[in-house]
Amino acid sequence: MAARRILITYSEIFYSIQGEGRYCGAPTVWLRLFGCNLNCDGFMQDNLDDPSSWELDYKDADLSDVATMQDLPVFRRGCDSSYSWSKRFRHLAPQETATEIAARLRDLLPGRVFRHPRSGQDAHLAITGGEPMMRQGAIVAVLAALRESGDAPQFITVETNGTRPLTKAFTGELTQMLASTTKEWFWSVSPKIRTSGEDWDKTIRPDIVGAYAAAAGTGQLKYVIDGDPRTWDEVERATELYRAAGVGFPVSVMPVGGRVEDQHRIAAENAEQAIQRGYNLAPRVHCYLFGNALGT
Ligand code: SF4
Incomplete structure (x- = not known):
């Protein structure tokens, strides 16, 4: 119970659709936790091979008129969720208990219930970041509060x-959710390859993802691509591992970038390759619908 009184730092809670991958289009209530162990500064850089040329909007943004997360622009280069981990934005991140967060998630749902009162379909809960698996204790506490x-x-x-x-406590909560209320636990794993600018040895961890898959549920592997042949090679090499x-x-x-024009161009340029290589092509639909704005 003490865990329930601990304050959890998050960057946003909102109700929208799932915009990426298998459940694209499903009404989804989102909890975006604060903090990440990577930076992914390479996304959308003009010259990925030369880190000295990289421009990082989140480091340079003028925050003088920014009072809440919702006032922030979406940054084009680097991680488009940098507001969910950079210490520059930490002061904007709300802190609440698991019980308060559970109530806030429910308050956003039509009728305040996961099963829609008219459609009879269940809204999904997506927990994202940042890197939410850095905050396994927080996830356990929020799920327990929802269950209770x-x-x-x-x-x-x-x-x-x-x-x-995975921690033992997290595996235990996962098992309990699946045994009691939850029909599907879905691991949406996005291993960071060369498009992110991160080092392979740090990001490609088959042992860890293997443990997720063994613990429970279903999932997907979702790579961010730019059409470079070296990126395709990494997709294939990582998938083999x-x-x-x-x-x-x-x-x-998934095409790199958050702007519709980037999504559209890179998806179109890579559709044939994806089909031939036997992968699902997954443009980011929320970018088309809402411009990749916060809260979407
Ligand atoms: S893209 Fe994901 S893993 Fe990479 S820095 Fe952003 S939140 Fe972290």
């Missing part, structure tokens, strides 16, 4: 970069 409220989600997605080992570690999740490739 009598209305726990049937569909839960955790969006992760796949580099943080995940398969060898027992990860049978289907693979989606």
Whole structure:
């Protein structure tokens, strides 16, 4: 119970759709936790091979008129969720207990319940970041608070970069959710390859993702691509390693960038390759609908 009184730092809670991958389009209530173990400064840089040329909008942004997370622009280069981990934005991140967060999630749902009062369909809960698996204790506390409220989600997605080992407490909560209320636990794993600018050895951790797959649920592997042949090689090499570690999740490739024009161009340029290589092509639909703004 003490855990329930601990303050959890998050960057946003909102109700929208799932914009990426298998559950694209599903009404989804989102909890974006604060903090990440990576930076992914390479995304959308003009010259990925020369880190000295990289421009990083989140480091230079003028914050003088920014009072809340919602006042922030979406940054084009680097991680488009940098507001969910950079210490520049830490002061904007709300802190609440698990019980308060559970109530806030429910308050956003039509009728304040996961099952829609008219459609009879269940809204999904997506937990993202930053890197939410850095905050496994917080996730356990929020799920326990939802379960105790009598209305726990049937569909839960955790969006992760796949580099943080599972804790025993988390595995226990996951098992309990699946045994009691939850129909599907979905690991949306986005391993960071060369498009992110991060080092392979730090980001490709088949042992860790293998443990997620073995613990419970279903999932997907979702790579961010730019059309460079070296990126395709990394998709194939990483997937082989995940398969060898027992990860049978289907693979989606997602165009880099948050602007509609980037999504559209890179998806179109890579559609044929994705089809030929046998991967799902997964443009980021929320960018088309809402311009990749916060809260969407
Ligand atoms: S892992 Fe995700 S949230 Fe973290 S820096 Fe990379 S893209 Fe951003």
